[in-house]
Amino acid sequence: MDVYGEILRGTALPRFFPLCQRFDRAEVPDAGEAVRCTLCEAGVLERLRPGDTVALTAGSRQIDRLPEILRALAEAVRSRGALPFLVPAMGSHGGATAEGQRALLARYGVTEETVGAPVRSCMGTVEVGRRADGIPVRIDRLAAEADWIVPVGRVKPHTDFRGRVESGVMKMLVVGLGKRYGADLCHSAGFSRMAENIWECGRVILQNARVAFGVALVENACHRLRVVEAIPAERIPLREPELLEQAKSLMPRIPFDPLDALFVRRMGKELSGAGMDPNVTGRSVQLGVGPPHAARLAVLDLTAHSAGNAAGMGNADFITERLRRKIDFTPIYVNGLTCRDPAGMRMPCVMPDDRSALLACLHTCGAAGPFRAVLIEDTAHIETLWASEALLAEAREDPALTAAGPPRPLPFDGEGALGTLAFPLAEQL
Template identity: 40%
Template sequence: MIELNFDNVRVEGGYDIPWPSMHLVRQAFEAPVIGVKEIPKILEEQFKKEAISQKIKPGMKIAVGVGSRGITNLQEVVRCTVLELKKRGAIPFIVPAMGSHGGGLAEGQQQILADYGITEEQVGAPVRSSMDTVHLGKVNGEVDVYFDRIAYEEADGIIVVSRIKPHTDFKGRIESGFMKMLGIGLGKHKGASFLHRGGMLAFAQLVPEIGKFIMDKVPFLFGVGIIENAFHDTAHLEVVPKEELPKREEELLVKATNWMPKFHLQEIDVLIVDEIGKNISGSGMDPNIIGRSSSSEFFTFEQAPPIRRIVVLGITPESHGNSTGLGLADFTTVQTLSQVDFAAFYANTITAVEIGGGKLPLILKNDQQAIAAAIKTTRKRNLDDVRVVHIKNTLELNKIWVSSNLLDEVRQHPAMEILGDETTFNFDETGKLVR
């Protein structure tokens, strides 16, 4: 057990920095919305499509793959999916489709689903969690493909409930969605490890190839696709039959990319992030937003502004200590480090092969020290010129805090609006930022 003592850590010069005044700003985005009360009717209509309804036969045991991302209205989408399957006489059950998450343990994955409200009591179907897999064969003669044993051996049909969105560590026509959930999510820890072994650079080609390979090997029926808008609201729901994949997923990814949030600002010197987590992004904080990833040397995130320093002040409880993405920050705190479960953190990082997100940033005693250190290291001779932005997380960018020296840029942007008077940074007696 390593004990870290930060009592003697000091930011050179103390806190004698010009703490910037901050202003609350609204960022506007194109944002279609589906309310939670609309979900049952939409899915009812989707399941009536002949290409979907004809696949479901009375008495069929259907495995419903559900992942580990923090998806708005996930419980309701899964509940309605289960209900539509039961209406047609099927016998659905839930299987976790989350690769190595949950510490790579069956009980850890079941707990993640329970935290999202995915239990038999709440969605109407039992959850059957196991890390056992079957070997389906090889893709490209060298990539071993594994698949959830329960779904493969005990289901007459398999479906997945998946959010379609830009991936955090690779770019291609297919990124996060049905194909990735089939290959990595339902591949469990073993399958995810084999797929990641060659690194993320190969994923643009590998993910769709493995997805198509699996669809030919297992009784896959269809996917229930979710797209969210820039405010993390449900924006689109669609049930896509196997025969329309992967082409339809490519089209949905374009839609998802157009609707995702971003910073409208041109450049940021210090970004303060209250929380990172697996429920926020697969990388803890979305590289599409911050412009950094474990694979950044292979491609760029064109819509992200340059950011000199990132400070992370916490990890979401839903992450269960999996602090993947902490290594993308420059500074963090002792309090944040105390929230890390290194077993879960390293299991996810090593499985992903790209280890940059698993490294540790500079660790300061408290929020005040971490933010001060970030401001001091921006290479700005005049610290009054440091452009500071403060956000809750990379999912919630509709309201952000910006320093006064960014207000002219805000006023000139048609999709930005100043909402409140200026405020200052306030810290309690322990140096913790008072929100």
Template identity: 40%
Template sequence: MKTLAFPRRSAPPMARVRQRLDSSQVEDVRGTVRQQLLDRGLATRVKRGDRIAITAGSRGMGGFIHLLQGTCDAIRSVGGEPFLIPAMGSHGGATAEGQTELLRRLGVTEEIAPIKASMETLELGTSSSGAVAHLDRWAHEADGVIVLGRTKTHPESIEGIASGLLKMTTVGLGKQAGAQQAHSSGLWDSVRAVPQLTLARAKVIFGITMVENAFHEPTLIEVVEPTYEAFLEADQRLLRLARVHLAKIPFDDLDLLIVDEMGKEISGTGMDVNVIGKWRTHGGERKPNYRRIVPLSLTYASLGNAIGVGLADFITERFMREYDPATTYINILTASEPDCMNTLEAGMPLALPTDRDAIEVALYSAVVQGEPKVCRIKNTARLDELWVSPALLPEVERHPDLTVLDPPEAIPFDPNGDLLPR
């Protein structure tokens, strides 16, 4: 095991705690989306032999594979020929090969439907925000397009618009060129403006949106008419539902938050700032106040994209080995906005050799008075199970939705100083 001469504070023992969260879900995702499409008249919009493009994003939405399969089932049942297009702006290094690989890492293969990847786009015109609307070449050449997206909270939004069908239309179908145009003209103004052009000029036949529960599973699926007004109404209405299902860490004050993994399929910033604190990107009141954050690894599905790592205080050398500067840089530069210091999200924190080093040095740097308040989570999208230090147990006992499953035990490290799998 590597040792450092840096000052450190030993990590306290941790108790395993269950957080009770709403687990209501759609039981048959594949069958539900298939039937909804047929009930909404898919057969009247798809002729036999029509080639229908389906957007496949990079954020790893709950039930993603079943949603794609059910959509393809419906199209094939009326004689159409579905295919998938990567719809993810500049992710995957802004290359067709990278975006196809990113889908593969999310479990999406050509067994579901052929994948047609290109970074080429068609310009549809200039929107009222000043952003030029772009449309994926394969979507333009298709006989119809189905926009599949997820309605989800976002740290930045305007008038009830966040991640949803309008954003997928703007950034997903727009590829890297469209994403860059949208961000450079003000992302949320563009998310409002660009789809007015895209939906008027592209061959969109339906939108499909979903809302996740706190377990990253679909709790609602809805097929939406392909008009700007319908997309806007669905985004605004379902965002209110998504906020209800957003899980939080049940503590407002921590000396250290340990995050086993961060990644793009978990949040656009790797760690959801709705969970770790919007002040880390927007300033303002430090609530919740997590004085130090240590993400230990970067997910495989991120393809090396570590946007959001700048929100952390310490990382590990293991994290650094998983990090790809090229895919990170193209994403952060594409997302550049006027008067926005978003490049800070890609700044690298102190990287320490092992998990133990990162945790103990971070805890020392927090200058803790008394017993440390430490919480460990898998990632910011899975908060049903937590590990907490003894100093937090009084709060756990007072919280009606928290239950101690296992008493405090020493954090299990392997001989190299990395956390043992749990």
């Protein structure tokens, strides 16, 4: 028995049962048609003239049907005789290089072929105005040189700060189009000032740059498009806070609080900017601990799409050796230094396998058992999850939850790797 096994042998994993949450699944059935309808209703295309160049933004997050949205938007722009092109709007992501940002868009399926408009990428910025305190506000040079800018952004609660606007259209203008300069400026005073920095810089951009309109996207709890809305530039500061409140109401939640342990099978940059969304885990080095108030958190793997970027792993207590071997510290440190966030760059305790990582959480959580624990695939998919036997009675009392099978031991192979968890057809126990 290895040294960890000797320490952990007195701790036993509980049995887990499959659980289904009922979320509001209403969604936009046809993303392209939704784009065409909202552009018509808002009347924003009338601002474009034949021959105008129009910079459409695309960010560094996986958004439901984003290529379809951008293609419909590009087609609508061309219908006015204008000339659309895409610019990566992702701050210092993609390794803070023009080619890295172009490659990141391609990994999300956003290319000239899928969108029907050229992708033009650069890291250069130009000043478009100054804040009241005299600090320059800069945006992407190619976007600034266009006749019009159309930011496209998903509106949602941010992982590390709270404010009138968080993730969304304003942040796309300020941090996304600001490239490394914009990311550095907004993070310069830390996350406590982030919301106000975005608000102040965003208003400078809207007043001085040629922003025609924005396209705001809101997803439901299952990460499917719920809202596609074109907003005239002058109304973005008024409308985006309202959409943020709607997005908050649609956020998925883990249905138990508190927990002794939360187990996450994988983290990834395409799943959340923090790898694991703190709005789901309740773990944030910036915001502290919130629901579900898990005493311990383990994450077992990193998605291939992340290309080694495990930024946000510092929100966990334990990771596995498998995850550690996949880490590329360069993008983690580039992002962390830009964000002034050393805590987010830290690596948690490394356990040799999945089983020992889960046991380590329970061994150190401070509870004697029976343990209240939840296992999820990732923070973007919690409609189905696995809960420990101690939570079964609580689950049966909640009409929004359906236990889909009896409690069973978690399956592990001879190397301690967690096996496949087949989710059965739901049947009320």
